[in-house]
Every structure is written in C-alpha cells, then in structure tokens.
Amino acid sequence: MSTPRLFLDDPLAEGAEVAGTPAQAHHLGTVLRRAAGDAVAVFNARDGEYAARIAHLRKDRCAFALDARLRPPAAEPDLRLVVAALKRDALDWVVEKATELGVSTIQPVVTRRTVVDRVNVERLAAIARGAAEQCERLSVPAIAAPLPLHAALDAWDGAPLLVAAERRGAAPIRHAAAALRLPCGWLVGPEGGFESAELDDATRRAFVTAVALGPRILRAETAAVAGLAVLQALAGDWTAT
Structure with missing residues (x-):
C-alpha cells in the first residue's frame, strides 16, 4: 500500500x-x-x-x-504556461498534466475566440495540488487569475515566450527550444486558435517567438502539453536526468 x-x-x-x-x-x-x-x-x-x-x-x-x-527543499524549474481559457474538462486536464510536467505558473488568458466566461481558479488550484501530490514534486504551481491576453503580455517580465502558431509557417519548436534555458514560457491559444491580429501583437514583442508543433493541427489542450514536454526536454530539467 x-x-x-x-x-x-x-x-x-x-x-x-x-x-x-x-x-x-x-x-x-x-x-x-x-x-x-x-x-x-x-x-x-x-x-x-x-x-x-x-x-x-x-x-x-x-x-x-x-x-x-x-x-530537503530544492530549486525547481521556472517553466510557465500561458493558456487561453478552455472549456472546463479540457482546462482541468491541462492543469493536471502541466503540473506533472513541472510548470511553475499557469496563467489563463482571455482571447477574442475564448468561449468560456469564467475560470474557477480555486478548483484549478485544487487539481494542481492533487497532481503535485501524485507526481512527487515538492512545489505546487501557482494558478493566476485570468487576464486578457494583451494584459498578460504587458505584464510579462521579458523571459522568452514561445507561442504556438501552426498556420504562420513558423519554424519547428525544437529550433527555438534548443537555444533556450529557463525561465521561459509557452503560450497556447483557444479552441479556434488566435486571431491574426492577436498573433501580430504578440510577435511584435521582442521576447515572443512563434513556433510550430509539426504538420498536424492539434487541439488546444494537446498543444499545451506537447509544447511543455518539448521545452522540458530541450531547455528544462529533463536535461539533468
């Protein structure tokens, strides 16, 4: 037992x-x-x-x-997830898996195609605690209150932030991730994707790089977890194991 x-x-x-x-x-x-x-x-x-x-x-x-x-306490990776507010089951799953993958902060954002009007931060925090207990990490990721996408970008501290932009002809994520070290972040849009103007606004910022996750269009929750796994493998604490 x-x-x-x-x-x-x-x-x-x-x-x-x-x-x-x-x-x-x-x-x-x-x-x-x-x-x-x-x-x-x-x-x-x-x-x-x-x-x-x-x-x-x-x-x-x-x-x-x-x-x-x-x-004893030990330093843990500063890998951040910025994710458009998804439907309840999908967002719950993303929080659980992001916790298992070692993220430090999860920032829900509201975009023009976001279809949910409320994010239950307390429930998501409870899901993160449960996932931390199961995966044997010492920390529990912080679940931030939702922000409009532009506000989250305005408040960003300048750490590298990769954004999933499959339809932009962006370079594969491995090229950007291999050159990074933590802290860094991963930005994923809503079910319908970012509007073009939102991506334009994001990528005008010096710390944002558009990347692609391969030849297939992924569901938002799949893209969130896939990108985090790549970042942990190439830039995060998986490199030390």
Whole structure:
C-alpha cells in the first residue's frame, strides 16, 4: 500500500504537529480508509518533504505528527504556461498534466475566440495540488487569475515566450527550444486558435517567438502539453536526468 503524499502550506519541521485541511481529512478517512497512526508524507517547496503519521482523524479534521525529513527543499524549474481559457474538462486536464510536467505558473488568458466566461481558479488550484501530490514534486504551481491576453503580455517580465502558431509557417519548436534555458514560457491559444491580429501583437514583442508543433493541427489542450514536454526536454530539467 503506497504512502499518501499531502501538500501542507504550514511550516514543517521534525517533531511538529500540523493540521490538515477538511478535504485531506475526507480523502484519507473516506476514500483511502486510513486511520490514526497510519503513515503519510507531507511536503512543500519551502521546507521539503517529511515522513509523518496521522495524529488525529475525524470526518472533516485531521492532524499529522512529523518525523524525519525525507527530502530537503530544492530549486525547481521556472517553466510557465500561458493558456487561453478552455472549456472546463479540457482546462482541468491541462492543469493536471502541466503540473506533472513541472510548470511553475499557469496563467489563463482571455482571447477574442475564448468561449468560456469564467475560470474557477480555486478548483484549478485544487487539481494542481492533487497532481503535485501524485507526481512527487515538492512545489505546487501557482494558478493566476485570468487576464486578457494583451494584459498578460504587458505584464510579462521579458523571459522568452514561445507561442504556438501552426498556420504562420513558423519554424519547428525544437529550433527555438534548443537555444533556450529557463525561465521561459509557452503560450497556447483557444479552441479556434488566435486571431491574426492577436498573433501580430504578440510577435511584435521582442521576447515572443512563434513556433510550430509539426504538420498536424492539434487541439488546444494537446498543444499545451506537447509544447511543455518539448521545452522540458530541450531547455528544462529533463536535461539533468
């Protein structure tokens, strides 16, 4: 039976007792059928990962007694995803897979062809936490509040940003990615793609490079994950493994 991993934002230290969330209590007691005394691991990017035991467990309350540290905190890649707000299931899937791929920040953006009118940031943050617990990373990506595309670009800090632009005759992503090092970002449009004027505005910025993901037109969620995988392989922390 595998040991559950739980993200806790409170300070972690050997010998401490730290409270969990109601959702964690429900998951441990109702879904996993765990009880007081059972082993868990708790983690965050600031303090690392600790072996722990369930000290108390009720329907909506739990606490953990921390034992020895299993992993110290370590630097993680600054790989960012800027993605047009997609329909719920597609965006949920993108957040889960982007977390597994090691992104640091997910910035939803609103474009002219965006078809959704609301992004539930709290739900997406919960999905990211769950994915981080499963994939054994120490950090959980930040889920930013949605912004209009131009506002997200205006606020960008100048790190290289590649944008998926299959219909622009752009060079393959591997050419641009091979010359990059983190931090960098990946920008993906909505289901219907960016409007031409939006791509024109983006690529006028010195930090933006249009790239192509091969000969086929990909769904937005597929393009998001495929591009992140290429960037991790050629410019990110996959190069160290």
